[in-house]
Amino acid sequence: MKLAVAPEQPAGSPSQGQIIRDELLGRLRRGEIGIDDRLVDTALAAEFGVSRMPARDALKRLVHEGYLEATTRGFMLPRVTHREILEIFDLRRLLEPRAVALVAQAIEAPQLRELENCLTDARHATRLGNTELLFKASERFRNGWIDAVPNASLKQAIQRYMTQVQAVRMLTFRDPVNHPLIVDGNSALHEALANRDAVAAADHILRFVYEGERAYLAAVKAELDNISRTAKSA
Amino acid sequence: MKLAVAPEQPAGSPSQGQIIRDELLGRLRRGEIGIDDRLVDTALAAEFGVSRMPARDALKRLVHEGYLEATTRGFMLPRVTHREILEIFDLRRLLEPRAVALVAQAIEAPQLRELENCLTDARHATRLGNTELLFKASERFRNGWIDAVPNASLKQAIQRYMTQVQAVRMLTFRDPVNHPLIVDGNSALHEALANRDAVAAADHILRFVYEGERAYLAAVKAELDNISRTAKSA
DNA sequence: TTTGCGAAAATCGTATACGGAATCTGTGAC
DNA sequence: GTCACAGATTCCGTATACGATTTTCGCAAA
Numbered sequence A, B: 001m002k003l004a005v006a007p008e009q010p011a012g013s014p015s016q017g018q019i020i021r022d023e024l025l026g027r028l029r030r031g032e033i034g035i036d037d038r039l040v041d042t043a044l045a046a047e048f049g050v051s052r053m054p055a056r057d058a059l060k061r062l063v064h065e066g067y068l069e070a071t072t073r074g075f076m077l078p079r080v081t082h083r084e085i086l087e088i089f090d091l092r093r094l095l096e097p098r099a100v101a102l103v104a105q106a107i108e109a110p111q112l113r114e115l116e117n118c119l120t121d122a123r124h125a126t127r128l129g130n131t132e133l134l135f136k137a138s139e140r141f142r143n144g145w146i147d148a149v150p151n152a153s154l155k156q157a158i159q160r161y162m163t164q165v166q167a168v169r170m171l172t173f174r175d176p177v178n179h180p181l182i183v184d185g186n187s188a189l190h191e192a193l194a195n196r197d198a199v200a201a202a203d204h205i206l207r208f209v210y211e212g213e214r215a216y217l218a219a220v221k222a223e224l225d226n227i228s229r230t231a232k233s234a
Numbered sequence C: 001t002t003t004g005c006g007a008a009a010a011t012c013g014t015a016t017a018c019g020g021a022a023t024c025t026g027t028g029a030c
Numbered sequence D: 001g002t003c004a005c006a007g008a009t010t011c012c013g014t015a016t017a018c019g020a021t022t023t024t025c026g027c028a029a030a
Helices: A016-029 A041-048 A052-064 A083-106 A111-126 A131-145 A152-158 A162-173 A174-194 A198-233 B018-028 B041-048 B050-067 B082-106 B109-128 B131-147 B153-160 B160-172 B176-194 B199-234
Strands: A070-073 A074-076 B069-071 B074-076
Touching: A016 A041, A016 A052, A016 A162, A041 A052, A041 A111, A041 B041, A052 A070, A052 A074, A052 B050, A052 B131, A083 A131, A083 A162, A083 A174, A083 A198, A083 B153, A111 A131, A111 A174, A131 A152, A131 A162, A131 A174, A152 A162, A152 B041, A152 B082, A152 B153, A162 A174, A162 A198, A162 B069, A174 A198, B018 B041, B018 B050, B018 B153, B041 B050, B050 B069, B082 B131, B082 B153, B082 B160, B082 B176, B082 B199, B109 B131, B109 B176, B131 B160, B131 B176, B153 B160, B160 B199
Parallel strands: none
Antiparallel strands: A070 A074, B069 B074
């Protein structure tokens, strides 16, 4: 049995808890953690070869950041209410136009290329009718421009509701009718960013958010209709 | 020697870490923790009669919330960078006008009365020239209207940068020239809220934030002048 | 087949212990 | 008196252990 083996932080290097937290956040960003996956400290500890404490630190931190929710049985993606989703659309309309405007002024060539790659992937996925792929590409596109936001506080504020946005996207992506809208919206945004046109970028994202809200409401309505139909037939 | 004595959380009751965190936050809010006080987990653990773990939890959480900063020798009040402060002013201009507009539409009589009480206190403090008291009243005023924001996500986004705002206020309050501006700004906002005038409320807060930024920049300039003068005389 | 209930498992919060790094302090040399 | 350096101190991160609570599961009864 070994006791307290592993502090060693050779200089400014992050703690284990930090490392785990960053890795988990990456998985969340890439949508690798599903709506009913349960994250448990012991399992993470085993995976990363450390004790429960750093794993717990990482989980609690992610909870605090709003990316996860603590339950009596592990940590999960937060359950978002309809009301909260509408609130977040409101917040997005406040923050994201300004954010992309700043991005338009500050973005550099490699980041633009990365966005373009995402677009290519998205168009390809649409042609194939591959929802999964389109979702991933669109996710990468979004993370790409958010990463380029030069105002760190604003960027952070946007990232806080990332998982909620993800959950909503998951819902709206189900209906293929939305796929070309998404590709078109991203294309328009990309073009504005490439032209360094801050005004156009802000306009496009604002329209995109409104479009997203409309698609979300439609999806919810479809869901409800579906439920009531099922209930009737039963 | 006792081992693991005290889980017992009879239902929804907060954990020890949460209790300690709340108490520390209260002390921070009341300004009971100075710029070079060092908070140490073992000391807190002893004070609250628990082990280091809940105390550490509380400290780390406060660090994450931006209220404290971890150093190699305890936890202290954070040093906020100039750049970060400017970023937050930008963020405030995006969020707070909308927030007070929503408040104007939703605020109820008791909350309005509370805001009025704060204003009375603030005016009183200004007459006495009591900066401390004015600071507290102005803080309560701000917390009062933020509490009334009906969009919970927006409210949370605003609360995230509360301590940074507090630090900046601390700086600008030093110059008495700003005192009447603060009282006037709050009065104007209160009046707009009382009249349920969302547009006026948004305008007032926007002006107030700009005014705050100007005062902050002036305070920084004064500080710099002061330093260079001291350096010259030495 | 469904329901009720007790035992088992899972998981959290917390306690205590240890190693290492940063900081402080005391002592001797110049 | 000042400086350098080694030992002591402080404090953090992490490991491991334990009790309590909640959830799950199996099994028997209706």
